[in-house]
Amino acid sequence: xxxxxxxxxxxxxxxxxxxxxxxxxxxxxxxxxxxxxxxxxxxxxxxxxxxxxxxxxxxxxxxxxxxxxxxxxxxxxxxxxxxxxxxxxxxxxxxxxxxxxxxxxxxxxxxxxxxxxxxxxxxxxxxxxxxxxxxxxxxxxxxxxxxxxxxxxxxxxxxxxxxxxxxxxxxxxxxxxxxxxxxxxxxxxxxxxxxxxxxxxxxxxxxxxxxxxxxxxxxxxxxxxxxxxxxxxxxxxxxxxxxxxxxxxxxxxxxxxxxxxxxxxxxxxxxxxxxxxxxxxxxxxxxxxxxxxxxxxxxxxxxxxxxxxxxxxxxxxxxxxxxxxxxxxxxxxxxxxxxxxxxxxxxxxxxxxxxxxxxxxxxxxxxxxxxxxxxxxxxxxxxxxxxxxxxxx
Amino acid sequence: xxxxxxxxxxxxxxxxxxxxxxxxxxxxxxxxxxxxxxxxxxxxxxxxxxxxxxxxxxxxxxxxxxxxxxxxxxxxxxxxxxxxxxxxxxxxxxxxxxxxxxxxxxxxxxxxxxxxxxxxxxxxxxxxxxxxxxxxxxxxxxxxxxxxxxxxxxxxxxxxxxxxxxxxxxxxxxxxxxxxxxxxxxxxxxxxxxxxxxxxxxxxxxxxxxxxxxxxxxxxxxxxxxxxxxxxxxxxxxxxxxxxxxxxxxxxxxxxxxxxxxxxxxxxxxxxxxxxxxxxxxxxxxxxxxxxxxxxxxxxxxxxxxxxxxxxxxxxxxxxxxxxxxxxxxxxxxxxxxxxxxxxxxxxxxxxxxxxxxxxxxxxxxxxxxxxxxxxxxxxxxxxxxxxxxxxx
Numbered sequence: 120x121x122x123x124x125x126x127x128x129x130x131x132x133x134x135x136x137x138x139x140x141x142x143x144x145x146x147x148x149x150x151x152x153x154x155x156x157x158x159x160x161x162x163x164x165x166x167x168x169x170x171x172x173x174x175x176x177x178x179x180x181x182x183x184x185x186x187x188x189x190x191x192x193x194x195x196x197x198x199x200x201x202x203x204x205x206x207x208x209x210x211x212x213x214x215x216x217x218x219x220x221x222x223x224x225x226x227x228x229x230x231x232x233x234x235x236x237x238x239x240x241x242x243x244x245x246x247x248x249x250x251x252x253x254x255x256x257x258x259x260x261x262x263x264x265x266x267x268x269x270x271x272x273x274x275x276x277x278x279x280x281x282x283x284x285x286x287x288x289x290x291x292x293x294x295x296x297x298x299x300x301x302x303x304x305x306x307x308x309x310x311x312x313x314x315x316x317x318x319x320x321x322x323x324x325x326x327x328x329x330x331x332x333x334x335x336x337x338x339x340x341x342x343x344x345x346x347x348x349x350x351x352x353x354x355x356x357x358x359x360x361x362x363x364x365x366x367x368x369x370x371x372x373x374x375x376x377x378x379x380x381x382x383x384x385x386x387x388x389x390x391x392x393x394x395x396x397x398x399x400x401x402x403x404x405x406x407x408x409x410x411x412x413x414x415x416x417x418x419x420x421x422x423x424x425x426x427x428x429x430x431x432x433x434x435x436x437x438x439x440x441x442x443x444x445x446x447x448x449x450x451x452x453x454x455x456x457x458x459x460x461x462x463x464x465x466x467x468x469x470x471x472x473x474x475x476x477x478x479x480x481x482x483x484x485x486x487x488x489x490x491x492x493x494x495x496x497x498x499x500x501x502x503x504x505x506x507x508x509x510x511x512x
Numbered sequence: 513x514x515x516x517x518x519x520x521x522x523x524x525x526x527x528x529x530x531x532x533x534x535x536x537x538x539x540x541x542x543x544x545x546x547x548x549x550x551x552x553x554x555x556x557x558x559x560x561x562x563x564x565x566x567x568x569x570x571x572x573x574x575x576x577x578x579x580x581x582x583x584x585x586x587x588x589x590x591x592x593x594x595x596x597x598x599x600x601x602x603x604x605x606x607x608x609x610x611x612x613x614x615x616x617x618x619x620x621x622x623x624x625x626x627x628x629x630x631x632x633x634x635x636x637x638x639x640x641x642x643x644x645x646x647x648x649x650x651x652x653x654x655x656x657x658x659x660x661x662x663x664x665x666x667x668x669x670x671x672x673x674x675x676x677x678x679x680x681x682x683x684x685x686x687x688x689x690x691x692x693x694x695x696x697x698x699x700x701x702x703x704x705x706x707x708x709x710x711x712x713x714x715x716x717x718x719x720x721x722x723x724x725x726x727x728x729x730x731x732x733x734x735x736x737x738x739x740x741x742x743x744x745x746x747x748x749x750x751x752x753x754x755x756x757x758x759x760x761x762x763x764x765x766x767x768x769x770x771x772x773x774x775x776x777x778x779x780x781x782x783x784x785x786x787x788x789x790x791x792x793x794x795x796x797x798x799x800x801x802x803x804x805x806x807x808x809x810x811x812x813x814x815x816x817x818x819x820x821x822x823x824x825x826x827x828x829x830x831x832x833x834x835x836x837x838x839x840x841x842x843x844x845x846x847x848x849x850x851x852x853x854x855x856x857x858x859x860x861x862x863x864x865x866x867x868x869x870x871x872x873x874x875x876x877x878x879x880x881x882x883x884x885x886x887x888x889x890x891x892x893x894x895x896x897x898x899x900x901x902x903x904x905x
Contacts, residue, residue, distance in 0.1 A: 188585075194581065195581055215607070264897055273886065274883055277882075277887075298905040305899075453650070489670075493666065499677070499678050506699050507678070507695075
């Protein structure tokens with residue numbers, strides 16, 4: 120089905136579909152075959168207008184773009200209470216059309232589905248990916264079926280429904296993935312996310328949309344960037360960003376690839392557990408027990424191979440953030456004007472610590488708007504406004 | 513308190529505060545004193561980077577910008593089932609930092625508050641303005657108090673709370689405005705929205721941020737634009753856009769001001785009622801009975817004077833859209849990938865009819881993301897996906 124060939128970055132085997140590398144899966148390892156890196160030589164960062172379609176030649180898709188104006192997201196500098204030696208910026212992906220970074224991938228994935236002649240696309244998702252798939256499928260005039268569990272937050276449930284996708288609800292993520300797998304096999308529906316186990320990561324064409332995060336960071340900050348912190352689950356975003364930086368360096372548009380850091384909720388932190396081991400063979404076979412956390416968009420049992428590869432290539436690391444730390448960060452961000460989903464605060468909390476300890480310019484990818492998850496938000500204390508007790512009206 | 517002088521555009525009286533023109537209020541008319549139009553000569557639309565701070569010299573504020581990356585929102589073309597002679601585009605303001613067009617105003621209004629030495633800003637709001645005020649106040653390190661009623665939708669309630677503003681809840685909008693008025697008078701708090709009756713419209717410095725919508729439209733479409741449709745309540749956005757276009761035309765950056773159309777929910781449509789009268793003295797004294805509708809961000813009893821003036825100057829009109837028509841538009845937009853709040857669909861529904869009847873290039877301002885109002889959204893019918901009955905898993 121793939122038009123541009125996909126090769127496993129771990130073992131070199133070619134892919135016949137989007138279910139990940141079968142040879143690696145037989146070894147118990149989730150690895151995602153990828154298209155060749157793009158050649159960016161001759162392009163200028165200065166005239167790059169942002170988003171995946173800003174440089175269509177960097178994408179493995181021919182045919183017309185599918186777009187809702189994704190990408191080109193703003194950078195917001197974070198204030199520190201005490202002066203810090205470095206700079207912390209949030210790249211606010213909540214400004215995307217459906218309110219998350221997933222739009223960058225689904226714009227490209229749906230364009231690939233159109234090019235492949237699909238009439239129906241499918242996604243297995245706890246939320247943001249499903250909403251993005253629904254939006255771009257609608258944009259392209261395709262049907263969209265989203266396989267979910269009952270755990271989808273209400274705003275995302277409403278968003279997926281409003282965007283005209285049909286939700287199939289299963290009792291847990293394993294049953295959800297199995298149902299999606301059956302639908303892909305029996306009906307030939309086009310998969311925009313992964314459904315195999317261990318998860319290899321999502322549709323490799325779609326993931327190329329994430330390279331645009333790296334292009335935008337390079338355009339906006341150049342070689343000043345020391346570190347990019349990415350909230351990480353299956354590492355589609357992380358590995359896409361690393362590929363983008365690698366393309367820029369190869370083309371001479373960037374002197375070096377910034378250090379990449381995978382930020383995980385402590386409740387489910389396979390990359391952190393993997394990097395605590397020394398042998399690659401042990402790292403890639405790491406498994407942890409998944410526990411839920413308020414960072415509902417994050418949490419896997421195993422690292423994907425390409426995620427580990429991205430950290431290794433960029434001399435990066437992984438950080439597990441306790442729930443109370445990222446929820447305190449969530450409140451602190453709100454108080455300075457940034458309402459993000461808790462999963463995004465996992466990344467900012469990790470980035471804040473990096474800036475404190477090492478200085479430098481650190482960018483945390485703020486993956487989604489806080490409007491995706493509004494349950495449980497507390498009212499500030501009235502003691503902050505003592506004057507109000509004097510009001511007569 | 514105002515630093516740049518504000519003069520009533522109706523009667524020429526100077527303003528001493530942000531409560532609207534007192535002379536016009538004594539006649540029962542809500543009119544908002546404004547700063548002088550900016551001189552845009554020498555500026556280039558090509559290098560304008562969008563947002564209110566893209567051209568800081570066009571703003572009546574000195575001192576540092578307060579920004580979260582607002583503006584520069586995408587244009588999304590709407591598909592028609594049957595070919596139409598014209599083009600319909602939605603300018604998607606949901607891509608702003610807090611998910612609505614209000615960010616453009618509050619960025620400027622809070623900067624004006626900082627310049628005025630304020631430590632606390634206040635807004636009376638049913639939602640989007642309160643969330644934007646909270647965000648930009650937080651950004652600038654000011655306290656924010658939002659006066660609301662119990663009718664605020666849950667996502668907006670959560671957003672305001674998460675952004676660290678304190679919500680004061682009163683039983684209706686009249687009590688809400690009275691409490692805000694008392695707070696402004698007794699505590700010297702800086703008002704970002706109006707609280708007088710009849711409403712004169714919001715803080716005139718803040719409103720200058722809306723001019724950037726016109727600048728962006730002119731940059732992106734040039735003189736091809738026939739009509740801009742604006743969901744309208746107090747007409748802050750409408751009159752701000754008209755002022756922006758007028759500045760552009762005066763500076764020779766645009767050949768003519770597009771026709772402006774105020775789109776209102778039929779349940780509360782004072783501009784439509786006013787324009788049905790012929791004498792200006794009758795138009796500006798029009799009053800209708802307010803009835804609530806799913807377009808919760810819209811609905812006033814009286815037109816503001818500057819809103820009428822903007823329609824008059826641009827040879828524009830007002831359209832009242834029945835609830836079933838804009839809710840059908842809301843679903844149609846969702847099905848093509850755009851999840852907007854119902855108030856935005858009021859504008860798109862009106863614009864769709866204009867394109868059908870008159871052709872030309874019409875832009876509807878899509879004022880806010882659908883994530884602001886998620887209650888009552890229905891699941892698509894399963895009959896759209898008959899294959900699902902065959903799934904065994």
